Amino acid sequence: MSQTLSFSKGHGTGNDFVIIPDADGALDLTDDQIAALCDRRFGIGGDGMLRVVRSEAIPEGREAHIAGAEWFMDYRNADGSAAEMCGNGIRVFARYLADNGWASLDEELRIGTRAGVKTVTRSDRGFEVDLGAWVIEDGDVLVRARGLDVPRPGQGIDVGNPHVVVALSSEAELDALDLTHIPFLDPAPPAGANIEFVVPSDPLVQGGVGAIRMRVFERGVGETLSCGTGVAAAALAVRHWAGPAAPDAWIVDVPGGTLGVRMAEGHVLLSGPASLVFHGEVTLA
Structure with missing residues (x-):
């Protein structure tokens, strides 16, 4: 019927x-x-x-x-x-x-x-x-993706759903990724994860605001033009790598546009x- x-x-x-x-x-x-x-x-x-x-x-x-x-x-x-x-x-x-x-x-x-x-x-x-609150996972996840010459370490971030964030060295490397194929995670998270590939801007911080560019492979979907929780996870991962002097406000460029992320009182907030x-x-x- x-x-x-x-x-x-x-x-x-x-x-x-x-x-x-x-x-x-x-x-x-x-x-x-x-x-x-x-x-x-x-x-x-x-x-x-x-x-x-x-x-x-x-x-x-x-x-x-x-x-x-x-x-x-x-x-x-x-x-x-x-x-x-x-x-x-x-x-x-x-x-x-x-x-x-x-x-x-x-x-x-x-x-x-x-x-x-x-x-x-x-x-x-x-x-x-x-x-809400986020969790930075212990240990690296090894990420293999088509277009990367060697596997890269990924940082697990939970913002209510699971993510693995991978830092790349250049815009060219980000553009060369072929996300028509599912990246391989080792070890594989039990429930899977969204996988974000990020490149920091140069300079990373201007006027107290950090900036990065990102592409994402979403579990159950494939590559998308944007992933809101992935944008938050990517900003949190780069902030974690940058150390205690890193800012709490970030701008993240994705293929579909630009989103804002800020951290306040242990919560991460996404705007767009x-x-x-x-x-x-x-x-x-």
């Missing part, structure tokens, strides 16, 4: 999403159906899906509901797999709620995710999300734009 769904399409610095409103939690989409929606040739196309559902309507949202978050971001990767968080996605999610009159951004907006409740506010760059580009209906088998 087929079903017709309303949807919207949105993006944050080119990281794009199919948005499905399901306030009462009535939908039970399979991984294959989500993958079909996200298919760029036969579906709507997107790096992932955002299901807009009330926290009280689904078991995963119970703790978020208790914590005062009316809405839960059920984020799925393009292959249908569930993910803990999405830094670009949550800004698009907040934009969708505000534009549809389902929530207000006049003050902090609390949104439930699998990585806990996150707060979103308006900012000079568009929207800012408090990603969020756009809704079209709305429609789609019929799923």
Whole structure:
């Protein structure tokens, strides 16, 4: 039996999403159906899906509901797999709620995710999300990627979802990466990880603000134009490598645009734009 769904399409610095409103939690989409929606040739196309559902309507949202978050971001990767968080996605999610009159951004907006409740506010760059505390993992992960002459050490960073950040020596080396192939991690994290490749700007810091350039391979998706939590992880890794004199404010350039990162009181915050580009209906088998 087929079903017709309303949807919207949105993006944050080119990281794009199919948005499905399901306030009462009535939908039970399979991984294959989500993958079909996200298919760029036969579906709507997107790096992932955002299901807009009330926290009280689904078991995963119970703790978020208790914590005062009316809405839960059920984020799925393009292959249908569930993910803990999405830094670009949550800004698009907040934009969708505000534009549809389902929530207000006049003050902090609390949104439930699998990585806990996150707060979103308006900012000079568009929207800012408090990603919470981060963890710098012990030990190196060896990263092999097509286009790198030798394996490189990667720094594990957890910002609610797992990342491995790799420093490269030059813009040319970053541009030469072939991320149509999955990089290999040794040891492989149990739940996988997003992998960020970064090049520091020269100079690294200007006016008290650090600057880097990044490309990313997202688990369950492939290379994307941007990854919000990956941008935060990359800035945190470079700040860690730079030492105690490193700044708390960063600008990160990705293929889809520019995002801001700042660290305050043990939390990392991500800021950037969020756009809704079209709305429609789609019929799923």
